[in-house]
Amino acid sequence: MELRSNEFKARAAANLGDAKLQKGLGLIKVKAVVNRANAVAEFGDFEALREAGKAIRNRALADLDLYLERFEREATARGAVVHWAENASEACRIVVAIARENGVKTVAKSKSMVSEEVGLNDTLIEAGVTPIETDLGEYILQINDAEPPSHIVMPVIHKTAEDVADLFHEKHGTPRKTDPAALTREAREILRPKFLSADMGVSGANFLVAETGSTLIVTNEGNGRLCTTLPRLHVALTGIEKVVPTLEDASTLLRLLPRSATGQAITNYVSVHTGPKHIDESDGPQQFHIVLVDNGRSKLLAGEMREMLRCIRCGACMNHCPVYQAVGGHAYGWVYPGPMGNILTPSYVGLENAVALPNAATMCNQCGVVCPVKIPLPDLMRKLREEQMARGLKPWPERAGLALWGWAAQQPALYALGTRIAARFMKWLGGSEKLIHRLPLAAGWTNGRDFPAPEGRTFRELYKARRK
Amino acid sequence: MSSRDAILGRVRSALGRKVSLPDTAAIESYIAAHPVxxxxxxxxxxxxxxxxxxxxxxxxxxxxxxxxxxxGAVARYLVVNKLPTGGVCWPSLRKLDWIGAGLGMEDRPARGDDLVGVTGCYCAIAETGTLMLASGPDTPAAASLLPETHIAVVDTARIVPFMEDAWALLRAERGGLPRAVNFVSGPSRTADIEQTVTMGAHGPYRVHIILVG
Amino acid sequence: MRVALFVTCLADLMKPGVAFAAIRLLEHGGCTVEVPQTQTCCGQPAYNSGDRATALALAKKTLAEFEGFDYVVAPSGSCGGMIRAHYPELFRDDPATLKRIEGLASRTYELTDFLVNVLKLDSVPGDFRGTVTYHDSCSGLRELGVKAQPRALLATLPGVTLTEMNEAETCCGFGGTFSLKFGEVSTQLADNKCGNACATGADAIVGGDLGCLLNIEGRLRRRGDLKTQVLHIAEVLAGRTE
Incomplete structure (x- = not known):
């Protein structure tokens, strides 16, 4: 996926005025957020569940090497082929090689953020293989000139039904319809034969179960099941951090994931795949390949961002983020938007390539309190800001301003004098309205807001006068 | 060095492993215990x-x-809902008297144009109202997936409280997992367009459950 | 009980009345209030900008100034949260100071939290009359659990009617330097907050953090609303301090 994270500021500002996008984003507050809140309340002790989820993910990460080896051993014993990919290009090479060796022409894909991360579709196309996205949202994006998703769970949240109506009418040559149910049926009817004729299915994996060597995926549409049942090959592409020890651990996490994502107690389908089809089975893939992708994850494990590897990709952080709710996912410029992206994007593509993202948050911690595995997202953003400071990646006016202010704040007498002057100057700027319409060096504020003027004397002065 | 070794090497170094062959006893005993x-x-x-x-x-x-x-119950459901009275069923259900009920149920692999699929289930989970389907020669996965209507037969004695109980049952009865375990919780759905919930995305539009007991 | 007032840099510069109101409320509750004169800033702007060294220096300065009191009270969930929730993290590699910092953190309170949970006040001197709506500031709410406290205190004022706004717990978009760096986004969030607050028809928008209140008032006035008051909770609870 093309990286545009350094354009965050401009794209975010532009998106504020995009009425269609704002309509879609507005629905998050009244649907995803409300549905989650209801599901959490209905469960009972959801805080204890979050704690349990965190403990499971920490346990897996603390012995990640051993659990991965155990997973590989079990999966192999059941006849799956486990591949290891150091980076995006190796992950793509592996999948293309499997396709070539087996004469694959078309690939039915269910939603996989890792496949977006490694840019699998483009590589398949270059290799002469046709990938077909089958998740409704991803399909809509694919036929719209491979537009990137703007949310990890609801990829077309930025589009209205009217947009989809126009797109289907144009691309399918069918009569225009706007009813979501009718649009869904149209996509179903177009995709069904593609499922039936696809040579290979590509899925992600929400969890890898070390105990049994199984991959686990959650879906609502059923496309994940089709992709993993009908084609003669199944390739599951996922990150190395997705391993969990046992089926019981997966069950606990399954109580957290759909509630946090969409407010469901369980997704429509949870599919657990262990090995390829048996000789006497009538369906299932003849070959089952699992591609374990590192692409920066082992590096995170070693550093201060390790807690981010607990992430189970529910999207609750973005659903609840006031900044995401205002600017949408595309502004973040890569695969993972919202608070999780503020950490994952700079971690995976380099801090210098996503300078704005760790700063693109008010630190309100709405993300942290909804995260099902209790990732302290604002704390991690702050650590990235510290790294930016250490590496000189902050713009010089910010650094100079901070240095000057920080120095003055440590000199009480000077600070008192400075604030006395500032209080008087700003009072004068405010005039009789007591509102400052333009404040030097603070256009970011005063372009859209007045600045209420101070009263003219500092507390320190008044308090001293009063004590006399 | 292979990518596998490079990745595992980085993971081990990130975890501060001092020895090249770390002791797996702790993770093995945790997995063996698989606490709920x-x-x-x-x-x-x-x-x-x-x-x-x-x-x-x-x-x-x-x-x-x-x-x-x-x-008889399947026939009534299909007629009342004006659905076709034929389709596929699991081979495990082939001995039921479908013809006697006026139905044309074939115990063959499901095709893309089958409209009705009748299956059993391995067990059912009370917590979430979920069917657990275990794939096998007599219980193919596609029968519950391709048809627009999925009818599932559930023995009430096989309703367990939680998903963990279903795993315990599988371990006890079969010693491990089949190729595919599919948990089914209602008709296929999507909310991708304007977060409007729509049934029948790629799988069944309707799921009818017949409890037996 | 000797209580030190952490004035906050914004009250010092922008709204001295808030600090005087806090003193009045603490004295009303029987505290001996002292105001360390060399205090400046808790260091949060540096901390959240990634300037850990400056944050650490200011935390040490604050520790020296405030360590000797029974309690430290700030009319701000943001500064209170910095001291209570974040100072210990700053000193994680300095065990000797960490112990002292943890002591300071455990004695530091946001104003309404202190009035309700330590002083157990059941009356306040305020005489505000009218409907108010309360904005929950993020740090106070999510770092210190300030939610019921200001509402309980407002409920003791006979002339005050509280009308809750939609999304009271949603960030107003201030976020310290965020409000300058991402001005357009920050303004949009402030605008959402103003819309929700004004929809209640309240006479005043009340909150516990001057940062949020300046942001909300700034947007409100730019929207052309010169009527709705924007008040710190201390001002409402303390009444006239002159």
């Missing part, structure tokens, strides 16, 4: 809970007293 995690309070009777949850997920549920009564 946090579950919601069990303040319900499993069959009632299963039924209530399944209905809340837009499945329909009815109950008959014996397996022999299933074909």
């Amino acid at each position: 995690g946090l579950q919601p309070p069990r303040d319900w009777e499993p069959e009632l809970r299963f039924r209530a949850r399944a209905e809340a997920l837009a499945s329909t549920v009815e109950k008959v007293s014996s397996l022999q009564a299933v074909p």
Whole structure:
């Protein structure tokens, strides 16, 4: 996926005025957020569940090497082929090689953020293989000139039904319809034969179960099941951090994931795949390949961002983020938007390539309190800001301003004098309205807001006068 | 060095491993114990809970007293809902008297144009109103997936409280997992367009559950 | 009980009345209030900008100034949260100071939290009359659990009617330097907050953090609303301090 994270500021500002996008984003507050809140309340002790989820993910990460080896051993014993990919290009090479060796022409894909991360579709196309996205949202994006998703769970949240109506009418040559149910049926009817004729299915994996060597995926549409049942090959592409020890651990996490994502107690389908089809089975893939992708994850494990590897990709952080709710996912410029992206994007593509993202948050911690595995997202953003400071990646006016202010704040007498002057100057700027319409060096504020003027004397002065 | 070794090497170094062959005893004993995690309070009777949850997920549920009564119930459901009276069923259900009930049920692999699929289930989970389907020669996965209508036969004695109980049952009865375990909780759905929930995305539009017991 | 007032840099510069109101409320509750004169800033702007060294220096300065009191009270969930929730993290590699910092953190309170949970006040001197709506500031709410406290205190004022706004717990978009760096986004969030607050028809928008209140008032006035008051909770609870 093309990286545009350094354009965050401009794209975010532009998106504020995009009425269609704002309509879609507005629905998050009244649907995803409300549905989650209801599901959490209905469960009972959801805080204890979050704690349990965190403990499971920490346990897996603390012995990640051993659990991965155990997973590989079990999966192999059941006849799956486990591949290891150091980076995006190796992950793509592996999948293309499997396709070539087996004469694959078309690939039915269910939603996989890792496949977006490694840019699998483009590589398949270059290799002469046709990938077909089958998740409704991803399909809509694919036929719209491979537009990137703007949310990890609801990829077309930025589009209205009217947009989809126009797109289907144009691309399918069918009569225009706007009813979501009718649009869904149209996509179903177009995709069904593609499922039936696809040579290979590509899925992600929400969890890898070390105990049994199984991959686990959650879906609502059923496309994940089709992709993993009908084609003669199944390739599951996922990150190395997705391993969990046992089926019981997966069950606990399954109580957290759909509630946090969409407010469901369980997704429509949870599919657990262990090995390829048996000789006497009538369906299932003849070959089952699992591609374990590192692409920066082992590096995170070693550093201060390790807690981010607990992430189970529910999207609750973005659903609840006031900044995401205002600017949408595309502004973040890569695969993972919202608070999780503020950490994952700079971690995976380099801090210098996503300078704005760790700063693109008010630190309100709405993300942290909804995260099902209790990732302290604002704390991690702050650590990235510290790294930016250490590496000189902050713009010089910010650094100079901070240095000057920080120095003055440590000199009480000077600070008192400075604030006395500032209080008087700003009072004068405010005039009789007591509102400052333009404040030097603070256009970011005063372009859209007045600045209420101070009263003219500092507390320190008044308090001293009063004590006399 | 292979990518596998490079990745595992980085993971080991990140975890501060001092020895090249770390002791796996601790993870093996944890896996062997596979402790049950946090579950919601069990303040319900499993069959009632299963039924209530399944209905809340837009499945329909009815109950008959014996397996022999299933074909009649299937026929009534299909006729009342003006659905085709033929389709596929699991080979495990081939011995039921479908013809006697006026149905044309074929125990063959499902095709893309089959409209009705009748299956059993390995067990059912009360907590979430979920069917657990275990794939096998007599229980193919596609029969519950390709047809627009999925009818599932559930023995009430096989309703367990939680997903963990289903794993325990599989371990006890089969010693491990089949190729595919599919948990089904209602008709296929999507909310990708304007977050409007729509049934029948790629799988069944309707799921009808016939409890036997 | 000797209580030190952490004035906050914004009250010092922008709204001295808030600090005087806090003193009045603490004295009303029987505290001996002292105001360390060399205090400046808790260091949060540096901390959240990634300037850990400056944050650490200011935390040490604050520790020296405030360590000797029974309690430290700030009319701000943001500064209170910095001291209580974040200072210990700053000193994680300095065990000797960490112990002292943890002591300071455990004695530091946001104003309304202190009035309700330590002083157990059941009356306040305020005489505000009218409907108010309360904005929950993020740090106070999510770092210190300030939610019921200001509402309980407002409920003791006979002339005050509280009308809750939609999304009271949603960030107003201030976020310290965020409000300058991402001005357009920050303004949009402030605008959402103003819309929700004004929809209640309240006479005043009340909150516990001057940062949020300046942001909300700034947007409100730019929207052309010169009527709705924007008040710190201390001002409402303390009444006239002159």
